[in-house]
Amino acid sequence: MTFIEGEMTRVVELQAKSYALLRWVGDGPGQSTLDFGVSHDTLTLTEAAAEWTRRNAHNLPKETRAEDTDQPAFAALFASYLTTSYTLLETPNLQYRSRTGCYCTFCARLRSASLLKVRQPDKKAQGRAREMKQLYVSGLATETGAPLAYAALAGILDDPGLAMPLSYATYGRELLRRSQFASQGEGILVLWREISWEKGKLRKGFTLSADAMLQSEAAIIEAITTTRQGKRI
Incomplete structure (x- = not known):
């Protein structure tokens, strides 16, 4: 399904809230007020995140809380940060019991x-990111008319002028999947760096934008259309 403006705005806002919550907990000011007393032994990671964020909502800053109707998607995004985007430093003092x-x-x-x-993506993650782009463009082509032949699909994927729109739109698609409990592994870290990093670090002033996702998808649809019409060189 092509992007819907309201849905993309919502998921970008939830992504920002989930990241803010992770930063707030990591910085430690409210750790003593948080409740870890309920056992999650029989729950999935996302279910545990949903239960915990709901139960601790009254102790969390406003900018890190989601509306009740957004709790499932918010919990899925928050859980994915803990497992996909970050890794835990090894330390002899860390206790799990x-x-x-x-x-x-x-x-x-x-x-x-x-x-x-922050987890460092490897070459395997690079390959997975390209697979994500290919699946996204292939699905978009089918949805907007008809499937593309492999050579035509590769032409879009390898077009330098479409590099940023491809990364941004594919990240948007994967962010939606992430909010719907679908895990996509470290490929999404590669996509994130392609849209937000410059010279090895986060680009100054970068803010994830739903509008940029919508514009990027529109650029990909245009490329698909001109490819079908034989107008792309």
């Missing part, structure tokens, strides 16, 4: 949020 409280994967990582570091 306690006589009280929950130490499921979600709670253990959240308790140790200050020890999380």
